[in-house]
Amino acid sequence: MSQLDKQKVVESVPQRGFFGHPKGLFTLFFTEFWERFSYYGMRAILLFYMYYEVSKGGLGLPENLALAIMSIYGSLVYMSGIIGGWLADRVFGTSKAVFYGGVFIMLGHIVLAIPGNVPLFFTSMVLIVLGTGLLKPNVSCVVGDLYSEADNRRDAGFSIFYMGINLGGLISPLIVGTVGTEVDFHLGFSLAAIGMFIGLLTFLLTRKKNLGLAGTYPLNPLNATEKKRLSIMFTAAAIIIALFVAFGLYTNVLTLPVFIGLIGILGFVIPTIYFVVMYRSNKTSPKEKSRILAYIPLFLAAVMFWAIQEQGSTILASYADKRTExxxxxxxxxxxxxxxxxxxxxxxxxxxxxxLWVKLGAKQPSIPRKFSFGLLFAGLSFLVMLVPAYLSGGTGLVSPLWLVLSYFIVVLGELCLSPVGLSATTKLAPAAFSAQTMSLWFLSNAAGQAVNAQIVQFYRVETEVVYFGVIGGLAIVLGIILYLLTPFIRKFMQGVH
Structure with missing residues (x-):
C-alpha cells in the first residue's frame, strides 16, 4: 500500500470517539475482548481437562504429555497466523480474515463442548488453530491502519487495545474456569463458544461505521495467473501432507513425540524463511530492508520472553494445581x-x-530498550520461584503469594515488550507484507512455545531450582546484551524510535 493509500484509509476512519482515539478502536477492542474471553477461558481449563482422570470429566492423559500438547497447541495457534496473514494480504483483506477466523474459533469451542474422546478433542484444536491464525494477526493489523505513521497516539492505542485483550482474559478464567473445574468441563467450553459469538456480532454490527476502509482490501492482491498457479500448488500440498500423515500413522513413524519435535523445528525454520523472502523481495525498498534487519534481534528477544511468559498456562498452572496451598x-x-x-x-x-509513553513523548526509551526491560523482568519472574522451591524443600505446599508475585513481575516485562512489539511491527513492516509481518510477530510466540514443548517435559518437583534458575538467568543475560546493542540496532531502524 502506498503512502497515499494509507492516508486515504486513515481519513476514512472517524478519528475521535473512543477515549480520544479513532472510533474503530471501539470495534476492535470489543471484538478482541470477546475472542480473548473465549480463548483464555478455554485455555484456563484445557490442561486440567487433558490430565484429569476420566472419572473427573477429563481425558486422562499423562501430565507431561498434556504439558507438551498445551505448548504445541499454543505454538500452532500462532504459527497458523502465517496462513491468516498471507490470505489477508493477498486474497480478501484483514477485515474478512477477522470475521472468518471468529467463525472457525466458535465452531472449535462448540466441538469442545460436546462430550467425546481424544479424536474429537484434536478436531476442535484444528478448528481453533485455523481460526486464531485468521483473526489474531489481522485484528492487530487493522488497529495499525487506524493511525498515520506520525500519530503519537499509536503506542497508546495499542496499549488500550492490549488492555481489552486482557480484560477478556481476566474475566474468562473466573467464569469459564470456575464452571469448567467445579461444574463440568464441557459447560465451560460452551461459555467460550458463546463469548466468540458475541464478538462476531460486535464486529459485524459496527465495522462499517467505525472502520471505514481499514482492512477492506488486500494490500498485495493476487492476479489471475497467480491465483490459478497457487490453487494448484495448495491442492498438491494438501494431498502430499495427507498422504504423509496417513503413511506416518500407519507405520507408527509419526508419533506424538516426533510431531512435537517437528513443530519445534518449524517454529524457527518458518520465520527464517519469512525474513529471507521479505528481505529479498523486489517489493521491499532499501529502507524497508534495513528495518527488517533491525527487526531480527527484536524477534529473537520476543521468542525468549514468550518462552517464559507462556509457561504461566503450563508449568505455573500445574504448580498452582499441585504445589500451591x-x-x-x-x-x-x-x-x-x-x-x-x-x-x-x-x-x-x-x-x-x-x-507514561505519552508523557515521555520523544524522551521515552527506544523500542530495543523497552524489549531489553521486558527480558529482564521475565527472567526475574522465574528467579523469584527459586525461593519457595528452596524453602519448601520441594515437598510441602507453598503460599499462593509466590505465584502472584511471579505473575506480577512478568507482566511488567510484558507491558514493556508486547504492545510495543505490536506497534513496532506496524512501523517496521514492509508495505507489501504488512499483515504477513504481523503474522511474523506472532511467530515469535509460536517459536517460544515450540521451545517450551521440549523443555516442559524436563520439569519435575526435584528439578525446580535448576529449571527456574537456568531459564530465568538466561533471559536476564540476553536482556543485558540487547540493551548494550540498542545503539547499533537503532541505526538500522531508519528513523523509527
Whole structure:
C-alpha cells in the first residue's frame, strides 16, 4: 500500500470517539475482548481437562504429555497466523480474515463442548488453530491502519487495545474456569463458544461505521495467473501432507513425540524463511530492508520472553494445581483462577504504561530498550520461584503469594515488550507484507512455545531450582546484551524510535 493509500484509509476512519482515539478502536477492542474471553477461558481449563482422570470429566492423559500438547497447541495457534496473514494480504483483506477466523474459533469451542474422546478433542484444536491464525494477526493489523505513521497516539492505542485483550482474559478464567473445574468441563467450553459469538456480532454490527476502509482490501492482491498457479500448488500440498500423515500413522513413524519435535523445528525454520523472502523481495525498498534487519534481534528477544511468559498456562498452572496451598480461610480456590492474574495486572498497569509513553513523548526509551526491560523482568519472574522451591524443600505446599508475585513481575516485562512489539511491527513492516509481518510477530510466540514443548517435559518437583534458575538467568543475560546493542540496532531502524 502506498503512502497515499494509507492516508486515504486513515481519513476514512472517524478519528475521535473512543477515549480520544479513532472510533474503530471501539470495534476492535470489543471484538478482541470477546475472542480473548473465549480463548483464555478455554485455555484456563484445557490442561486440567487433558490430565484429569476420566472419572473427573477429563481425558486422562499423562501430565507431561498434556504439558507438551498445551505448548504445541499454543505454538500452532500462532504459527497458523502465517496462513491468516498471507490470505489477508493477498486474497480478501484483514477485515474478512477477522470475521472468518471468529467463525472457525466458535465452531472449535462448540466441538469442545460436546462430550467425546481424544479424536474429537484434536478436531476442535484444528478448528481453533485455523481460526486464531485468521483473526489474531489481522485484528492487530487493522488497529495499525487506524493511525498515520506520525500519530503519537499509536503506542497508546495499542496499549488500550492490549488492555481489552486482557480484560477478556481476566474475566474468562473466573467464569469459564470456575464452571469448567467445579461444574463440568464441557459447560465451560460452551461459555467460550458463546463469548466468540458475541464478538462476531460486535464486529459485524459496527465495522462499517467505525472502520471505514481499514482492512477492506488486500494490500498485495493476487492476479489471475497467480491465483490459478497457487490453487494448484495448495491442492498438491494438501494431498502430499495427507498422504504423509496417513503413511506416518500407519507405520507408527509419526508419533506424538516426533510431531512435537517437528513443530519445534518449524517454529524457527518458518520465520527464517519469512525474513529471507521479505528481505529479498523486489517489493521491499532499501529502507524497508534495513528495518527488517533491525527487526531480527527484536524477534529473537520476543521468542525468549514468550518462552517464559507462556509457561504461566503450563508449568505455573500445574504448580498452582499441585504445589500451591489452595485452602485459605475455609475457602478452596480453583487452580484455574490463577490464570486471571496475568490479565488482571495488565489491566491495572496498561493505562499507567500508556500514560507514561505519552508523557515521555520523544524522551521515552527506544523500542530495543523497552524489549531489553521486558527480558529482564521475565527472567526475574522465574528467579523469584527459586525461593519457595528452596524453602519448601520441594515437598510441602507453598503460599499462593509466590505465584502472584511471579505473575506480577512478568507482566511488567510484558507491558514493556508486547504492545510495543505490536506497534513496532506496524512501523517496521514492509508495505507489501504488512499483515504477513504481523503474522511474523506472532511467530515469535509460536517459536517460544515450540521451545517450551521440549523443555516442559524436563520439569519435575526435584528439578525446580535448576529449571527456574537456568531459564530465568538466561533471559536476564540476553536482556543485558540487547540493551548494550540498542545503539547499533537503532541505526538500522531508519528513523523509527
Amino acid at each position: 489452595l485452602s485459605i480461610a475455609g475457602f478452596t480456590l480453583s487452580p484455574a483462577l490463577f490464570q486471571s492474574l496475568n490479565p488482571l495486572f495488565v489491566i491495572l498497569l496498561a493505562p499507567v504504561f500508556a500514560w
